[in-house]
Amino acid sequence: MYCVIQERQRKKPNLNGHYRDLEVYSSTIDGGLPMYTYRYASERFERPISTVYKISIHQSKRMSGVVAKKQFVVTTVDYYSLAEQGITECVKAEKMVSIATKLGISVDFLWELIAKKVDPLEDRIRREYGQSIECQTHIKHLFILSEYHAQKEKFARRYGVSDDTYDYCFNVFGEIMNQAYIDRIIEAHTWREKAYNSSYDDAKLLNPAKSKYNNEERLILHRFYRDLSKIYHPDRNPKGDTHNEMVCLNKVKKEWGL
Numbered sequence: 001m002y003c004v005i006q007e008r009q010r011k012k013p014n015l016n017g018h019y020r021d022l023e024v025y026s027s028t029i030d031g032g033l034p035m036y037t038y039r040y041a042s043e044r045f046e047r048p049i050s051t052v053y054k055i056s057i058h059q060s061k062r063m064s065g066v067v068a069k070k071q072f073v074v075t076t077v078d079y080y081s082l083a084e085q086g087i088t089e090c091v092k093a094e095k096m097v098s099i100a101t102k103l104g105i106s107v108d109f110l111w112e113l114i115a116k117k118v119d120p121l122e123d124r125i126r127r128e129y130g131q132s133i134e135c136q137t138h139i140k141h142l143f144i145l146s147e148y149h150a151q152k153e154k155f156a157r158r159y160g161v162s163d164d165t166y167d168y169c170f171n172v173f174g175e176i177m178n179q180a181y182i183d184r185i186i187e188a189h190t191w192r193e194k195a196y197n198s199s200y201d202d203a204k205l206l207n208p209a210k211s212k213y214n215n216e217e218r219l220i221l222h223r224f225y226r227d228l229s230k231i232y233h234p235d236r237n238p239k240g241d242t243h244n245e246m247v248c249l250n251k252v253k254k255e256w257g258l
Helices: 079-084 093-103 107-130 133-159 163-168 179-199 215-232 243-256
Strands: 002-009 022-027 035-040 051-063 066-078
Touching (some): 002 107, 022 133, 035 133, 035 163, 051 079, 051 107, 066 079, 066 093, 079 107, 093 107, 107 133, 215 243
Antiparallel strands (some): 022 035, 051 066
16 A cells, blocks of 8 residues: 555646735725725736646555555645645545545554655645745735734734724835824824823822712723723724714713712
């Protein structure tokens, strides 16, 4: 019992490689601020290698002096699938179970047979593909997007805004697109921090002479105010007018003795 790899060639080239370029995409909704996201350019890498590999398990048995041969096709996989995914991602689990059952062996042993034959091929293909411009460009794009999402999260956490707010200020490459809006966000955040620090000083918050509520109730009301102020603050609503809500909320804050 052994694994066999047969090489074949596709008749048509594979034109669906990774995208060549990552670019900034700007959009505006209802006349609001421009938002800078990203998209891939339409042009893709053409994949010149047309080799596919038919992987099968062969079994030979001698019965009554005659050699009986059986062949079980595991999968047919192309060069680029082996390079990017590996054989384990290209074989269906139910297919492996079916073949193992017919051969009277375990699935683990079947994988060992396949790996012994396919692993050297897969290693060679991955080394080759790793040197290609397509692979290097794809890795570069993945790094850019990973850094982009990390910066979005960091910006949102730093200034107490939604993740999407970053896209009004920077593009996918981290370049500043709207300095004025960034300044507004920083100014609002600074004001908010000062307001919180002055309004929620523990000594004042728990001073019974300034509120008709007991200590436990004031702590609860304090949380209500903070949650609502985050929702209705102008910095969180660049496209909407929440001035009236904030005025009302600040009135309630005084009435609560916070």
